[in-house]
Amino acid sequence: MPEDCLDTSNTVTCTAPVNIAVIKYWGKRNEELILPINSSLSVTLHQDQLKTTTTAATSRLFQEDRIWLNGKEEDITHPRLQSCLKEIRRLARKRRNDGDPGVESNSLSHKVHICSVNNFPTAAGLASSAAGFACLVYTLARLFGVEGELSGIARQGSGSACRSMYGGFVQWLMGQQDDGKDSVAQQVAPETHWPELRILVLVASAERKPIGSTSGMQTSVLTSSLLKHRAESVVPGRMMEMNEAVQRKDFPAFAELTMKDSNQFHATCLDTYPPIFYLSSVSHQVINLVHRYNSHYGETRVAYTFDAGPNAVIFTLQQHVPEFVQVVQHFFPPEINGGQFIKGHPVNHAALSEELKQSIGLEPMPRGISYIISTKVGPGPCVVQDPAQHLLGSDGMPKKTV
Structure with missing residues (x-):
């Protein structure tokens, strides 16, 4: 492999959906952890019409963590982005330290490049942050070999993002604990439940x-x-x-x-x-x-x-x-x-x-x-299997079409 080329085995692309709340979330009891003052319930919309696509890659060649949203580089030090990134890395380190072989292939000392696009206009005001943070967390989890409950991490990026971690009909339980561990999303019914x-x-x-x-x-x-x-x-x-x-x-x-x-x-x-x-x-x-x-x-x-x-x-x-x-x-x-x-x-x-x-x-x-x-009504986040669909090129930078 050429020195300046990316190892595509350390590249993952995923998609995640928009959700629309039918019982609304409005108001937080904890701003930092994004804990709501009430529970909410939403419907996940189909990704054929509305979705975020995110590619994340790690490489020893990367000098720093970087992120591009809809073609423009953004500040990766944004607190909500950092919350998601740090938590995924923390869980990955924990799994590696516990001897899990699933995280050995991704060196946690390497920096990460992230590229994300929406297939719908952000001006439409359609919960793009929910789809965006759900996709970010799901993609990073796949990249770093993290499994299990992820909606609590997505919630720290954008409250409603936790509901985009599932398809169909989804409730976000407000939870009672101060640390927010019980403020998570649960699927109420799958996308196949109500086909009409x-x-x-x-x-x-x-x-x-x-x-x-x-x-x-x-x-x-x-x-x-x-x-x-x-x-x-x-x-x-x-x-x-x-x-x-x-x-x-x-x-x-x-x-x-x-x-x-x-x-x-x-x-x-x-x-x-x-x-x-x-x-x-x-x-x-x-x-x-x-x-x-x-x-x-x-x-x-x-x-x-x-x-x-x-x-x-x-x-x-x-x-x-x-x-x-x-x-x-x-x-x-x-x-x-x-x-x-x-x-x-x-x-x-x-x-x-x-x-x-x-x-x-x-x-x-x-x-x-x-x-x-x-x-x-549509499914939750999905992995894109075709490497040709990666948004990052072999140099780790966004492809020109992004």
Whole structure:
């Protein structure tokens, strides 16, 4: 092997998914360890549409640890990155010292290069840090031969990242211990559990997140009495109800809980002082649209949830996707300049009745929605077996295509 070439046996590439919380996490009781004030539950989205890919490599030739995110080199001394990296190395050293042969091939004295990209635009505000830190931890664990419970390490990078360590339906238990050892993620049901469930991400055109999640949570914890009530008196019951709804595949119960919890999360943002506004006029219109659509049919066919941003995540069943997509296109007429309005899973065309349009009765908002990502429930992190897919070249630097 040439002197300046990487030993690809010390290179690992993995992918990890985005997750969307249906019972929301908002507020920490410990900032350093990222311990939440309440438990949460999420749905893992399919990686065919939304994923982070990360390559990590060690080499005796590397002078220092380095990381590249979406084509740009970032500061690897960031405390959250360091928490994940140090913990994986600590566990790897422990395994080596315990005589485990699985870690001998990766010299722990070598520096590491990490390269990570998303296959979705970060501007969409779609939990890129959750997918990113889950992928980082999973990839480093594979590289250094670390096995076992990893969600607690991912949590130290980004709270919701612990839920991206599993596919399907996942709960993050807040835990009781001060050291956070019991604040981990658990799979509630696998991705194969509810095959009819579908997800539509409605990406709004404008307004970016006005206040970051970290600072928003800090202010809410300090000033919102509703947040305290929610964490202590509301969420524990909702976690049980949501678990049961998922197990029964009870869409009306799942949908109502999802919408109520999204509304209450944004109510706590309004109850924060000064108030935080994550929803836009487009978001409000989507909420109206969903309720009027459901009202027209006299049953809950569609549900919305919003994270800390204006983009709606819609849950529905497979048979309702074509019509609801047409409803969105009608009330949010797109401006397509060679772009694609519906991305991801193909959606069949459906005709809209005049009766339905009139029943909804909203004024159209042209260009309110930039595009829709059509997806479904998906698996957790995966190892990429093909070395050609590595994001780092033979010199340990990002490939030009990254």
